[in-house]
Amino acid sequence: MDKKSVVIIGAGIAGLSAGCYAQMNGYQARIFEMHSLPGGLCTSWRRGAYTFDGCIDYLAGSGPDGMFYPIWQELGVIQNNHFLYHDEYCRYTDEKGKTVVFCLDTARLAGELKSHSPEDAAVIDELCGLIDIIKNFILPVAKAQEVMNLFDYVKMMPAMMKDSKLYKIYFKYGKISMAEFAQRFKSELLKRLFLSIWNSEIPLSMFLAVMAWTAKRTAGYPEGGSLKMARDIEKRFLSLGGAIEYKKRVDKIIVRDKKAVGVRLEGSSEEYSDIVICAADAYSAINHMLGGDYITDEIKEWYESMPLFPPYIQVSLGVARDMRNEPRLVCRKLPEPLTIAGKQTANMIIHNYSFDKTLAPEGKTPLVVRFFTEYDYWQKLYLDKARYKEEKAELAKNVIAKLDSFYPGIRDQVEVIDVATPVTYVRYTGTLKGATMSWLPTKANFMKSIAKTLPGLENFYMAGQWLFPGGGIPNALKSARDAVQIICKKDGKKFKTVIS
Numbered sequence: 001m002d003k004k005s006v007v008i009i010g011a012g013i014a015g016l017s018a019g020c021y022a023q024m025n026g027y028q029a030r031i032f033e034m035h036s037l038p039g040g041l042c043t044s045w046r047r048g049a050y051t052f053d054g055c056i057d058y059l060a061g062s063g064p065d066g067m068f069y070p071i072w073q074e075l076g077v078i079q080n081n082h083f084l085y086h087d088e089y090c091r092y093t094d095e096k097g098k099t100v101v102f103c104l105d106t107a108r109l110a111g112e113l114k115s116h117s118p119e120d121a122a123v124i125d126e127l128c129g130l131i132d133i134i135k136n137f138i139l140p141v142a143k144a145q146e147v148m149n150l151f152d153y154v155k156m157m158p159a160m161m162k163d164s165k166l167y168k169i170y171f172k173y174g175k176i177s178m179a180e181f182a183q184r185f186k187s188e189l190l191k192r193l194f195l196s197i198w199n200s201e202i203p204l205s206m207f208l209a210v211m212a213w214t215a216k217r218t219a220g221y222p223e224g225g226s227l228k229m230a231r232d233i234e235k236r237f238l239s240l241g242g243a244i245e246y247k248k249r250v251d252k253i254i255v256r257d258k259k260a261v262g263v264r265l266e267g268s269s270e271e272y273s274d275i276v277i278c279a280a281d282a283y284s285a286i287n288h289m290l291g292g293d294y295i296t297d298e299i300k301e302w303y304e305s306m307p308l309f310p311p312y313i314q315v316s317l318g319v320a321r322d323m324r325n326e327p328r329l330v331c332r333k334l335p336e337p338l339t340i341a342g343k344q345t346a347n348m349i350i351h352n353y354s355f356d357k358t359l360a361p362e363g364k365t366p367l368v369v370r371f372f373t374e375y376d377y378w379q380k381l382y383l384d385k386a387r388y389k390e391e392k393a394e395l396a397k398n399v400i401a402k403l404d405s406f407y408p409g410i411r412d413q414v415e416v417i418d419v420a421t422p423v424t425y426v427r428y429t430g431t432l433k434g435a436t437m438s439w440l441p442t443k444a445n446f447m448k449s450i451a452k453t454l455p456g457l458e459n460f461y462m463a464g465q466w467l468f469p470g471g472g473i474p475n476a477l478k479s480a481r482d483a484v485q486i487i488c489k490k491d492g493k494k495f496k497t498v499i500s
Contacts, residue, residue, distance in 0.1 A: 003028040004028070004274040004275060004491070005272075006274065007030055007262060007263050007271060007272075008032070009031075009276070009278045009285070009289070010032075011031045011035075011039070011040065011234070011246070012039060012230075012280075013042050015040070015279035016031070016038060016075075016230065017476070018483055019240075020075055020237045020242070021485075021495075023237065024497055025484060027487075028242075029242045030245065030273070031237075031242065033247075034248065034250075034430060037230075038231060038234040039226065042226045042229065043428075044225035044226045044227040048415065049415075050316075050364070051359040051366060052359075052366055053225045055226035055436070056229070056473065057221065058213070058214055059219060059220060060218070060474045062078070063216065063219070066213065066219065067140075067141050068141060068477065071142070071477060074497045074498070075233050075236050075477075076232055076236040076500050077222075080232045080235075082223045083220030084220055085217045085220045086214070087103065088102060088104060089102045089211060089329070090102050090197055090327075090331060091329070092192065093332045093333065094333045095333045095334060098189060100113070100116055100190070102197065106128040106215065107128075109131075116187060117185065117187030117189065120186050131211045133165075133169055134166070134169070134205075134208045135212040135216045136166060137169075140156060143485070146482065146486050174203045174443065174446040178194055178195070178198050178207060179201065182200070196331045196333070197331050201441075201442045202442070203442065203443050223358055224356070224358050224359075225358075236500065239500070240498075250264070250266075251264060251289065252264040252291075253278070253285065253289045254272070258456055259458040260275070261274075261459070263276060275459050275487060276460050277460075277462070278460070278464075279480060280430060281464075282450065282462055283466065284432070285462065298450075302450060306469065307440040308432065308439060309435045309437035309438060309439060309440045309471065310440070311435050311436065312373060312422070313340065313378070313395070313420065314420045315371075315399045315417075315419050316369075316417075316418040317366070317367045317396075317400070317417060317418075318366060318414070318415045319410060320413040320414075320415050321409075322363045323407075324354045324365075328351070329350070334346050334347070338395075340371050341377035345371050345372075347371075348399075349371070352365060354366075367403070369399050375423070375435075376433075378422050379426075379433075382421075388421075392421065395419060421434070422435075436471075437471040438468065438470070438471030439471065440470075441469040441470035448468075450466075450467045452467065452482065452483050453486070462483070463476070463479040463483045464479055464480070467479050
C-alpha cells in the first residue's frame with residue numbers, strides 16, 4: 001500500500017516536528033520553506049566571526065525532569081545538544097545605578113529582594129514559595145486533547161487529584177497579571193523590576209513556570225544557538241526519509257470538493273498531496289493561502305481582538321572584549337531615554353552571550369540589545385530604503401554610546417554591527433507584523449487556543465505557535481505532534497514515536 005503524502009508549509013520548529021512525526025507514522029512528508037534555512041523564528045545568524053542569536057533564552061524540557069524532555073528526545077534534540085544553565089535569571093538596574101539580582105535559587109532570591117525591601121518580606125516569601133511549588137507542576141503533554149477519550153481522562157484522574165493543589169495555584173495566578181502582582185510591593189525598585197523584566201500584561205503563572213523550570217534546570221540554552229538546534233531537527237527529519245525544498249514560498253492551498261489536495265508555489269508550480277499541514281503563520285494560511293473561505297466567527301474575533309506580542313528591534317554587536325564576568329541578562333532603566341520609532345524608550349535589555357564559547361572567538365563577546373517597538377513604523381520606513389538604513393545606523397550608534405557609559409571603552413571595541421527590525425523578521429519568516437512570540441498572553445486569554453482544523457475543510461491541519469497566546473517553541477512542537485496524532489486517529493492508525 002502506498003504511503004499517504006503530506007505537504008507541510010514552513011520549516012520552522014512546528015514544520016520540522018510535524019515532518020518527523022509524519023515520517024515516524026508511515027506518511028511521506030515534504031516541507032516547502034520560503035527561506036534558505038530551517039528554523040523559522042528559531043534562528044541565529046553569522047556576521048564575521050560572531051554568531052548572534054535571535055530566539056532561545058531557555059528551552060523548556062532540556063532537563064530530564066521537564067515535561068517536554070521525552071518529546072525533545074524523539075526529535076534528537078537532547079542527544080545532539082549540550083545545554084547551558086545559569087544561577088540568575090536577570091538583573092535590573094535603575095537609572096541611578098541600583099541593581100537587583102533575580103537569583104534562581106529561591107533562598108538567595110528571597111535574601112536579595114529582602115535586602116532591598118525588608119517591608120515586602122511577606123510578598124517576597126509568597127513569590128519564592130510559589131516558584132518552589134510550581135517546580136513540581138507537570139502538565140500532561142504526551143497525548144493530544146483532540147484524540148483523548150473518556151478512558152484517557154479516567155487514567156489521568158489519580159495524578160490530577162494528587163496534584164490538585166498545584167492546578168489550583170497555577171490557574172489562580174493565571175488570573176493575576178505581572179502588573180497586578182507588582183503593585184503589591186511597597187518598594188518602587190521591586191515594582192519596576194516586575195514591570196520591566198517581562199511584559200506587564202502576562203499572567204503571573206507563566207512567569208512562575210519559567211522561573212521554576214530554569215531554577216530546576218529543566219530549561220537551558222542549547223550551546224551553539226537556536227539555528228544549530230533547528231538544524232539538528234532538520235537532520236532528524238531527513239534521516240527519517242523526509243524531504244525539504246528551500247526557497248519555495250507557498251502562495252495558495254489548493255482545495256477541491258472541500259478537501260485540501262496540495263499547494264501552489266510562487267511561480268504557479270502546483271504540488272499535490274493527500275494531506276496539508278500549515279506550520280506557517282496561521283493568519284497567512286487562513287486569510288491568504290485559503291482566501292478567507294474557511295474563516296469562522298471565532299477565528300475572526302480572535303484576530304480582531306487578540307493583542308499581538310510586541311515585536312522588537314535587535315541591535316547585535318560583536319565586541320572585542322571578554323565579558324564572561326559581566327551578567328548574562330540585564331534590564332536597564334536609562335537615565336535619559338532613547339528615541340526609537342519616534343517614541344521614547346526608557347528600558348534597554350542587554351543580552352551577553354559570552355557564556356557560550358561557540359558564538360565568538362576566544363576573548364570576544366556577542367552582545368545583543370533589544371527594544372520593543374512598533375511594526376507599522378518600520379514597515380512604512382522600509383519603503384524608503386535609504387532612510388531605513390540611516391535610522392538603523394543611527395540607532396546602533398546611540399545604543400553603543402549608551403553601552404559605553406555602562407562598560408567604559410566598549411565603543412572602541414565594537415567590531416561588528418547588525419540591526420534587525422520587525423520588518424527583517426517579516427522578510428525572512430513571514431511572521432505577522434514581526435511578532436516573534438505570536439499573541440500576547442494575558443489573564444483574559446490564559447490557556448486559550450485556536451483549533452488545529454477548520455470547519456468544512458478536510459485533510460487540512462494547522463500547527464505552530466500562532467495557535468496559542470504566548471507562542472514559543474514548546475507550543476510549536478506540541479501542536480505539530482498533536483496534529484499528526486489527529487491525522488493518525490482519522491486514518492485508524494496507532495500513533496507511534498521512535499527515539500534515535
